[in-house]
Amino acid sequence: MKRPKIISFICIVGYLSVLLAFPQVFSPQVKKLGALMPALFGVLVAANFIACVGIWYYKQWGVQLYLLSFFAKILFNLSIDDLGFGFYFNLTLTVLFIFALLRFYPKMDRNL
Amino acid sequence: MFFVLFKESLLFAWQSLVGNKLRSFLSLLGITIGIFAIILVFTIVDSLENNIRGSIQTLGNNVVYVQKWPWLFGPDYPWWKYINRPTPQYYELDELNKRCRSTEALAYRLGARKTIKYKSSNIQNAVVAGISHDFYKIKSFDLSAGRYFTQNETDAGYHVTLIGAEIAAGLFPNEDPLGKEIKIAGQKATVIGVITKEGESLLGNSYDYQAIIPFNFARYLMDTKSENSDPTIYAKARPNVSNAEMIDELTGLLRSIRRLKPLSEPNFALNEISLLSKGFDTLFGIIGLAGWIIGGFSILVGGFGIANIMFVSVRERTNLIGIQKSLGARNIFILVQFLGESVLLCIIGGFFGLLLTWLMTLLARSAMEIDISLTGTNIILGFTISVLIGIISGFIPAYGASQLDPVEAIRSN
Numbered sequence: 001m002k003r004p005k006i007i008s009f010i011c012i013v014g015y016l017s018v019l020l021a022f023p024q025v026f027s028p029q030v031k032k033l034g035a036l037m038p039a040l041f042g043v044l045v046a047a048n049f050i051a052c053v054g055i056w057y058y059k060q061w062g063v064q065l066y067l068l069s070f071f072a073k074i075l076f077n078l079s080i081d082d083l084g085f086g087f088y089f090n091l092t093l094t095v096l097f098i099f100a101l102l103r104f105y106p107k108m109d110r111n112l
Numbered sequence: 113m114f115f116v117l118f119k120e121s122l123l124f125a126w127q128s129l130v131g132n133k134l135r136s137f138l139s140l141l142g143i144t145i146g147i148f149a150i151i152l153v154f155t156i157v158d159s160l161e162n163n164i165r166g167s168i169q170t171l172g173n174n175v176v177y178v179q180k181w182p183w184l185f186g187p188d189y190p191w192w193k194y195i196n197r198p199t200p201q202y203y204e205l206d207e208l209n210k211r212c213r214s215t216e217a218l219a220y221r222l223g224a225r226k227t228i229k230y231k232s233s234n235i236q237n238a239v240v241a242g243i244s245h246d247f248y249k250i251k252s253f254d255l256s257a258g259r260y261f262t263q264n265e266t267d268a269g270y271h272v273t274l275i276g277a278e279i280a281a282g283l284f285p286n287e288d289p290l291g292k293e294i295k296i297a298g299q300k301a302t303v304i305g306v307i308t309k310e311g312e313s314l315l316g317n318s319y320d321y322q323a324i325i326p327f328n329f330a331r332y333l334m335d336t337k338s339e340n341s342d343p344t345i346y347a348k349a350r351p352n353v354s355n356a357e358m359i360d361e362l363t364g365l366l367r368s369i370r371r372l373k374p375l376s377e378p379n380f381a382l383n384e385i386s387l388l389s390k391g392f393d394t395l396f397g398i399i400g401l402a403g404w405i406i407g408g409f410s411i412l413v414g415g416f417g418i419a420n421i422m423f424v425s426v427r428e429r430t431n432l433i434g435i436q437k438s439l440g441a442r443n444i445f446i447l448v449q450f451l452g453e454s455v456l457l458c459i460i461g462g463f464f465g466l467l468l469t470w471l472m473t474l475l476a477r478s479a480m481e482i483d484i485s486l487t488g489t490n491i492i493l494g495f496t497i498s499v500l501i502g503i504i505s506g507f508i509p510a511y512g513a514s515q516l517d518p519v520e521a522i523r524s525n
Contacts, residue, residue, distance in 0.1 A: 022504070023408045026150060026497055028400040035489040039496040046503045053507055112443045112514070
């Protein structure tokens with residue numbers, strides 16, 4: 001099945017955000033939050049990347065993982081009290097993406 | 113069931129890595145160098161930061177330093193504003209002692225580098241510090257032997273001294289220093305105490321290499337008005353009095369002592385430890401950022417190497433994937449197999465990177481005698497980055513492999 005353009009756009013934005021988030025895993029700011037915080041943040045980045053790959057291949061598990069990583073990211077931001085402009089911007093953008101993804105969700109492949 | 117599958121997948125991955133030793137070695141080299149670069153920089157920064165912060169803490173957070181020069185950092189230090197300021201004088205300490213209410217203790221210190229001799233042994237350029245009596249209330253001395261000055265000794269400027277552990281070891285390798293007469297810049301002084309060994313300090317404020325003498329003795333050895341001897345008045349706040357309150361009072365009193373007009377600029381600086389900490393925060397921020405960028409690029413290159421090798425690996429084993437799938441292997445099995453290979457490769461690379469970092473810290477410690485060590489946080493960080501780069505660079509090839517059609521895959525060369 002041909003992938004809709006909006007899905008491709010979401011995935012490209014997702015890949016770019018992973019590319020930008022990856023160096024933050026070992027940034028001094030995240031490191032200062034605690035010994036296990038880089039590992040935790042790394043798991044979130046990896047989950048986000050895998051979700052994007054899943055969505056790229058038009059798979060339902062990709063959307064499910066995307067939702068999970070979205071909520072986990074919110075919890076992470078709340079736990080470190082990082083609620084600046086960037087957080088709300090990401091939140092708005094991701095919510096819009098989720099609505100778009102849910103529109104196509106029933107048509108997506110159920111298999112791995 | 114999942115664990116059996118996982119174990120079997122990893123076994124396949126391991127066999128593949130062992131089967132292509134040179135290729136595995138070359139591809140993990142990128143990760144090794146990346147992890148080595150990034151963790152080494154973090155280790156150096158952390159160790160220096162701990163050492164300097166430890167040294168700063170020993171100075172005390174509730175102490176204010178009355179000096180000529182303010183502790184400002186950055187490229188635009190307006191030195192011309194401060195160059196003509198007078199240095200703090202001992203009589204100002206006396207005045208402050210009489211009038212200041214917010215301080216628990218006030219003390220005066222100045223220092224210079226002098227030669228210390230005992231018989232045929234001598235130590236050149238040792239730091240000789242002249243202090244007022246209450247200095248011990250601001251920065252405590254742990255004495256391994258002997259005692260502190262009496263009030264009478266400091267007031268009368270007796271020729272007595274407390275020496276640091278390294279000076280004691282240098283001048284008296286096989287003798288008890290207590291009661292011995294040494295010469296400080298040609299002046300005789302009796303050793304009445306030895307300060308407990310403190311160890312290296314990057315700020316250079318360790319007592320190990322210092323000889324402490326009463327101020328009234330020091331005034332014969334050094335110029336009390338010269339800024340080379342760094343004359344400083346130390347003010348320690350009372351418990352329940354904030355530094356800001358103490359600074360307010362000190363500012364008013366010093367302006368009155370120096371007879372400054374109400375609208376004129378103060379000609380003294382009241383420095384706090386927090387200023388020093390802020391300066392180092394900026395410095396360590398820059399070093400950390402530089403390490404972050406250098407390491408980030410190394411890791412990125414390593415990640416591309418792994419991704420490339422994984423694509424080659426999938427291409428090379430397409431036929432095998434087809435056979436596995438036709439025999440009933442599920443997609444998840446193929447996915448975990450290739451993803452496991454990629455993550456394993458990165459973990460081994462990361463392990464060698466961390467091993468190299470550890471060896472470097474051992475080398476640095478023995479060569480430069482700096483307390484530098486690979487911390488648990490940095491080890492966790494190294495493995496986290498390795499696993500993450502393994503997942504990111506290996507997932508697309510692995511997923512591609514898991515989606516192959518068995519018939520097409522078997523048919524491929």
